[in-house]
Amino acid sequence: MKKLPVLALVLLTPLALNLRVVQAGQAQPDQNWNLDQSTLTYHMSHPMHEVDGVSRAARGKGVCHAGECDFLIAAPVKSFDSGDSNRDLHMLQVTRGAQFPIVQVRFRLPQSALNSPTLDCDLEVQFAGNTAHYAHVTFHQVIDGSAHHIIGVVPATLTDFKIDPPTFLTIPIKNNIPVRVDMLWRPA
Amino acid sequence: MLSLAGLVLLFAYQPLSAQSTPSTDLASTALPNAPVPTGGSDALDLSTAVLLQQQPPAQNPAPGAGPSLGDLGLTPAETDGNAKQQALLDRRTHMLKLHQRWGLITVIPVAAACISSIGAPPEHGNYGNTASRDIHVGLGAAAVAMYAITASYAIRAPKVSNAPARGGIKWHKYLIYVHAPGMVLTPILGAMAFNQINSGQKVHGIASAHGAVAAVTAASYGAAIVAVSWPIHIKF
Numbered sequence: 001m002k003k004l005p006v007l008a009l010v011l012l013t014p015l016a017l018n019l020r021v022v023q024a025g026q027a028q029p030d031q032n033w034n035l036d037q038s039t040l041t042y043h044m045s046h047p048m049h050e051v052d053g054v055s056r057a058a059r060g061k062g063v064c065h066a067g068e069c070d071f072l073i074a075a076p077v078k079s080f081d082s083g084d085s086n087r088d089l090h091m092l093q094v095t096r097g098a099q100f101p102i103v104q105v106r107f108r109l110p111q112s113a114l115n116s117p118t119l120d121c122d123l124e125v126q127f128a129g130n131t132a133h134y135a136h137v138t139f140h141q142v143i144d145g146s147a148h149h150i151i152g153v154v155p156a157t158l159t160d161f162k163i164d165p166p167t168f169l170t171i172p173i174k175n176n177i178p179v180r181v182d183m184l185w186r187p188a
Numbered sequence: 189m190l191s192l193a194g195l196v197l198l199f200a201y202q203p204l205s206a207q208s209t210p211s212t213d214l215a216s217t218a219l220p221n222a223p224v225p226t227g228g229s230d231a232l233d234l235s236t237a238v239l240l241q242q243q244p245p246a247q248n249p250a251p252g253a254g255p256s257l258g259d260l261g262l263t264p265a266e267t268d269g270n271a272k273q274q275a276l277l278d279r280r281t282h283m284l285k286l287h288q289r290w291g292l293i294t295v296i297p298v299a300a301a302c303i304s305s306i307g308a309p310p311e312h313g314n315y316g317n318t319a320s321r322d323i324h325v326g327l328g329a330a331a332v333a334m335y336a337i338t339a340s341y342a343i344r345a346p347k348v349s350n351a352p353a354r355g356g357i358k359w360h361k362y363l364i365y366v367h368a369p370g371m372v373l374t375p376i377l378g379a380m381a382f383n384q385i386n387s388g389q390k391v392h393g394i395a396s397a398h399g400a401v402a403a404v405t406a407a408s409y410g411a412a413i414v415a416v417s418w419p420i421h422i423k424f
Contacts, residue, residue: 050421059260070254074262084355086284086416089348093281098273101266106254168417169292 028067028111032188035060036147039182040075042156044082045174053080053091060183064111073105073183077127094166095128103127105154114148117141123154132160139181146186154179273348280345287341291413294338297331302406305399310385321382328378328402335371335409359415363408370405377401 038058044051057079062071077097082088092098104126109119119141123134139152157175158165165172257267304327307320353361380395391398414420 048417048420048422059262061255061259063255072255072257072260074257074260076266082355084357085349085351085353086357086360087355089277090281090284093274093277096274098277099269099271101269102257102262104257108254 028064031062031064031069031111033060033062033064033069033071033148033185034188035073035183036186037184038073038075039180040080041180041182042080042177043180044177046168047171048168049173051082051084051087053082053088055079055081058183060185062185064114067111069109069111069114071105071107071109074102077101077103090166095161095163097128100127100129115141115143119150119152125154125156125160127156128161128163130161132156148185150181150183150185152181154181276346276348280348283341283345287338287345290334290338290341294331294334295410295413297327297334298406298409301327301331302402305402309391318386321385325378325382328375332371332375339368356415356418359418360412363412363415366408367405367412370401370408374398374402374405 035058038056038060040055040058042053044053055075058073058075060071060073062069064070077095078088078092078101080088080091082091106124106126107121109121113119117140119139121137121139123137125132125134134154134156137152137154139150142149156177156179158173158177159175165175167173301324304320304324308324310321352358377395377398380393381391381398384391384395
């Protein structure tokens with residue numbers, strides 16, 4: 001009879017271990033995220049002009065696996081609208097938008113951080129045939145049900161992507177082209 | 189008793205395993221199969237087994253791979269670059285830059301022709317003094333010639349989009365219908381007026397509209413420059 005507890009222990013140990021695996025899996029299950037709506041706005045400054053170019057054509061997806069989430073956001077360069085078709089075509093030329101038609105942003109977040117009011121992201125941005133990294137870009141998040149509303153600014157510059165600054169009346173535009181990001185994500 | 193206890197525990201274990209289907213699936217998909225033992229136990233077989241264990245299953249993406257552009261529904265036609273289209277854009281920009289440069293330089297002879305027009309008409313019936321008139325004619329001719337060069341760059345610039353023009357460029361294009369005919373009419377009317385004055389006549393008929401047509405042309409030309417620069421926010 002003394003052997004019964006030992007046998008029970010032997011049989012229950014794998015059960016207990018299996019339950020722990022199940023619990024760990026349930027804590028951070030694999031999950032996908034979709035970009036539902038977005039507004040990306042670049043700002044360009046010139047002594048004679050202040051211009052905002054807006055794109056609502058971005059697509060995005062997030063894939064969470066093993067507690068880490070990889071996100072990709074992509075928008076066609078030609079989808080940015082500054083309100084002037086000539087300027088937009090010139091922007092397309094300057095940024096080599098026909099040769100590199102998509103601007104891509106990748107970042108990785110711990111799955112446990114997805115519900116935080118602020119998201120600290122290390123961004124990898126591919127644009128105009130070049131890749132730039134922006135560390136610790138802060139985004140603010142408001143969660144409403146399943147909708148995650150995220151806003152922030154990517155501090156992009158022309159030199160990050162080796163873009164020659166366009167000139168007007170021989171005066172070049174400013175190097176800073178911050179991109180304001182306003183996104184609505186939902187779990188798939 | 190021992191067998192009975194073992195059976196009870198076994199039954200208790202089985203339903204729980206069946207309920208935890210996700211974990212079972214997870215285990216079956218996320219974990220590789222154990223290497224099948226072979227007869228040999230040499231180092232090569234062992235290393236192969238280790239490699240097999242390290243390889244992630246094909247159906248699961250490697251950690252950190254992340255989504256791709258294809259996952260976003262973007263087709264290769266949308267994501268692949270078009271060097272020919274880029275070359276076309278480059279050529280367009282190059283020609284429009286020249287259009288802008290020549291257009292701005294042309295402001296000088298246009299303005300000078302307008303200013304010199306003050307001395308062009310004969311004063312007090314003195315039809316013999318032609319120097320100021322000749323200067324005006326020369327500046328007007330230079331303005332028209334440079335305007336033609338300016339226009340040629342815009343006309344020859346490749347068209348890369350059939351979308352309707354929006355913003356300041358739309359007004360810039362509308363104003364062509366004013367200053368382009370004006371740039372043709374102004375020298376014709378000017379030549380008529382010049383001939384009438386040289387023959388000792390007072391400027392009359394349609395030639396008397398030379399000044400008005402020139403003024404409208406110059407004004408619309410200036411407006412076209414402002415329009416393509418609009419909206420202007422001076423900020424240094």
